Amino acid sequence: xxxxxxxxxxxxxxxxxxxxxxxxxxxxxxxxxxxxxxxxxxxxxxxxxxxxxxxxxxxxxxxxxxxxxxxxxxxxxxxxxxxxxxxxxxxxxxxxxxxxxxxxxxxxxxxxxxxxxxxxxxxxxxxxxxxxxxxxxxxxxxxxxxxxxxxxxxxxxxxxxxxxxxxxxxxxxxxxxxxxxxxxxxxxxxxxxxxxxxxxxxxxxxxxxxxxxxxxxxxxxxxxxxxxxxxxxxxxxxxxxxxxxxxxxxxxxxxxxxxxxxxxxxxxxxxxxxxxxxxxxxxxxxxxxxxxxxxxxxxxxxxxxxxxxxxxxxxxxxxxxxxxxxxxxxxxxxxxxxxxxxxxxxxxxxxxxxxx
Numbered sequence: 199x200x201x202x203x204x205x206x207x208x209x210x211x212x213x214x215x216x217x218x219x220x221x222x223x224x225x226x227x228x229x230x231x232x233x234x235x236x237x238x239x240x241x242x243x244x245x246x247x248x249x250x251x252x253x254x255x256x257x258x259x260x261x262x263x264x265x266x267x268x269x270x271x272x273x274x275x276x277x278x279x280x281x282x283x284x285x286x287x288x289x290x291x292x293x294x295x296x297x298x299x300x301x302x303x304x305x306x307x308x309x310x311x312x313x314x315x316x317x318x319x320x321x322x323x324x325x326x327x328x329x330x331x332x333x334x335x336x337x338x339x340x341x342x343x344x345x346x347x348x349x350x351x352x353x354x355x356x357x358x359x360x361x362x363x364x365x366x367x368x369x370x371x372x373x374x375x376x377x378x379x380x381x382x383x384x385x386x387x388x389x390x391x392x393x394x395x396x397x398x399x400x401x402x403x404x405x406x407x408x409x410x411x412x413x414x415x416x417x418x419x420x421x422x423x424x425x426x427x428x429x430x431x432x433x434x435x436x437x438x439x440x441x442x443x444x445x446x447x448x449x450x451x452x453x454x455x456x457x458x459x460x461x462x463x464x465x466x467x468x469x470x471x472x473x474x475x476x477x478x479x480x481x482x483x484x485x486x487x488x489x490x491x492x493x494x495x496x497x498x499x500x501x502x503x504x505x506x507x508x509x510x511x512x513x514x515x516x517x518x519x520x521x522x523x524x525x526x527x528x529x530x531x532x533x534x535x536x537x538x539x540x541x542x543x544x545x546x547x548x549x550x551x552x553x554x
Contacts, residue, residue: 215417231521232497232508233535233551238287240519245292247277251540252304257312259348260286263293264529264540268299271410278304280317282336286537287545295330295341306360308350315368317528318347318360318376322486329377342378348390353398357385359419361390361462370403370419391498394439396445404466405434411436411448414467426469427451431459439467440488440496448473448496448515450485460498462515473515477507487530497550499539501526508548523548 227251242249249266256262261284269276277295281290284486291296296305296319310317313335322328328343345364351493352358360371360380368390369382388407395401411434412425435449438457441447445466451459459472460478477483482502491498494514500507506526509518527539527546537548 203231222448229519229552230510231519231551232510232523232537233521234523234546235549236547237524238545238547240283240287240290242290242292242543243458245281245290249277249281249292250542250543251281251290251528252278253307254531254538254540254545255307255309255315257309258536259533260284261312261335262287263307263309263315263317263336264290266290266306266543267304268293275300275302276506278309279527280305280319286373295319295328296337296443297321303348306347306350307351308358310352310355314352314355316350316352316358318342318344318350320346323490331377337380344355349393351393351395353529357398359393359395359401361385361393365508368405370417370422374460378400385413385422388415391437392439394441396444396447400444400466402439402449404439404449406435412467412470412539414437416466423468426465426466426468428461428472429458434459438485438488440490442490442493442496448488448490449469450488457481457483459502460485460515475516477509477518477520478501487527487539489530489532497530497537499523499527499530510550 206251216284232484247268249268252265252267254264261534263282266281267278279292279293285289299322305317305319307317315332315520317330327344328341329343332339344364347360347362350360357374362369367386368387371380373380385407390405392404394481399418400416402412413422414425415422431451434453436449437452438450447463458536460473461469462473483500485500487499495512498509506523508523509520509521511518525541527541529539539546
């Protein structure tokens with residue numbers, strides 16, 4: 199079905215990150231494998247709790263930001279914040295204006311280049327939100343009042359998209375003045391899990407409510423269509439979406455108490471089918487990260503029964519090469535010639551190698 203959206207304010211855009219999830223896809227003569235080549239043990243300075251790094255946002259090999267969360271044992275919604283490092287991940291310091299009283303939803307962060315970035319955070323105790331913006335790599339920030347923002351994505355220093363909760367409704371919003379003003383379109387979701395655009399036109403939003411899990415657009419969010427999912431998984435939640443190109447994407451569905459399901463779209467997110475080749479036929483696995491490249495290549499980080507693995511494909515998911523890794527990862531980013539992944543407060547470095 200097609201959802202006709204109504205528009206309420208002023209302005210438009212979208213985004214892609216400085217460090218895209220990509221890698222060299224030149225066809226090798228030997229089988230590829232991902233090798234763990236080093237660990238940086240991180241420490242959070244001036245932190246009141248034991249945070250774990252979530253999503254990485256490095257601007258260089260030494261300088262960057264990351265979302266971080268803490269979930270207490272027993273009752274409690276936990277805490278989340280944004281932390282910063284200037285020594286490659288050995289020491290991290292929290293940004294005091296970003297702390298949220300929720301570990302499930304972390305602040306939304308996006309950097310378009312080394313200097314220009316945005317952070318949206320929300321204090322549930324005071325019901326006050328902030329959209330913070332920097333144009334000098336985080337040395338200084340300007341702040342503006344904001345609703346709850348689930349996710350941010352920018353394509354330039356001025357043009358970007360967000361998804362936000364305003365007066366109990368969920369909205370897709372666009373800006374062309376770096377977030378000073380927004381134009382909003384109503385979405386049929388009560389909660390957002392992920393937003394991911396390949397370019398300014400093509401993207402998907404995943405969430406719950408409205409009878410759908412994933413909605414796709416090909417016209418910059420003017421119109422959305424409910425995606426068709428594999429049979430029997432209408433109650434799942436989509437936790438990750440990674441694009442290969444304008445038509446091809448991978449996503450992770452999380453059925454209730456049933457592990458992770460790897461799915462693929464070849465029509466810009468409108469239809470999704472299951473990838474069930476080994477090792478993804480097991481219902482005990484949990485997929486934590488996907489790294490995509492051009493063509494039919496992909497790297498998937500996952501765990502089974504508390505053991506961590508990484509799987510590589512170069513044929514669109516028909517066959518996979520699997521390698522054990524030291525620990526489960528949460529987020530990965532291409533930094534230089536390596537993939538750097540968060541694991542607790544540590545950073546694990548990996549290289550894609552050829553194996554005879």
